[in-house]
Amino acid sequence: MNEEIAWLAWTGLHVTAWKLIGYTGALMFGGRWLVQFIASKRAGKPVIPRVFWYMSLLGSFMTLSYFLFSAKQDSVGVLQNLFPSFTAAYSLYLDIKHRGWHRDRAGH
Template sequence: MNSSSHWLLLTIGFLGQSLFFMRFFLQWIVSEKEKRSVIPVSFWYFSLLGSFFLLVYALLRNDIVFIIGQSTGFIIYFRNLFLIQRERRLVSGNSQP
């Protein structure tokens, strides 16, 4: 692995970790503000983006354990966002379940 591809790999990995960390940080800030445990929708977007970049990182490293872990999380985060959008449409009366 040459120096530039090494730095690209590290950048992708740290970007994924940073996005993944932001979901916890944001959840903590929102919960403190509300004085109760809250999971904002942005938590799931940060989860999805962080998982995507960590999956790319794992694929580039050929790490099967990391690949399986991130790919299953990616599916769950996407599904949560889908369910949130569906609930919003139902509440607004724009769609059937």
């Protein structure tokens, strides 16, 4: 998974499968703020939809796996993504505990 993906050579970047996982995780982790912005704009007040926590958790795990298992093996990246994983997991647990599994469905 650390070998360059040949069909992406036209980009001029050295892209590996691990980098694609890392890029996807970073986009997911950053994109959660767009989701939160849209939900707050619709509600007319600050809200954090449950998908924000799912995106946080998945994005953290994906970038964490990149820093752990790729040729990069960067301890700074590991620490940077390890702590948000715990926070997102705990926040998701609290959201489910206090609002139930189906809080984002219409009519609930």
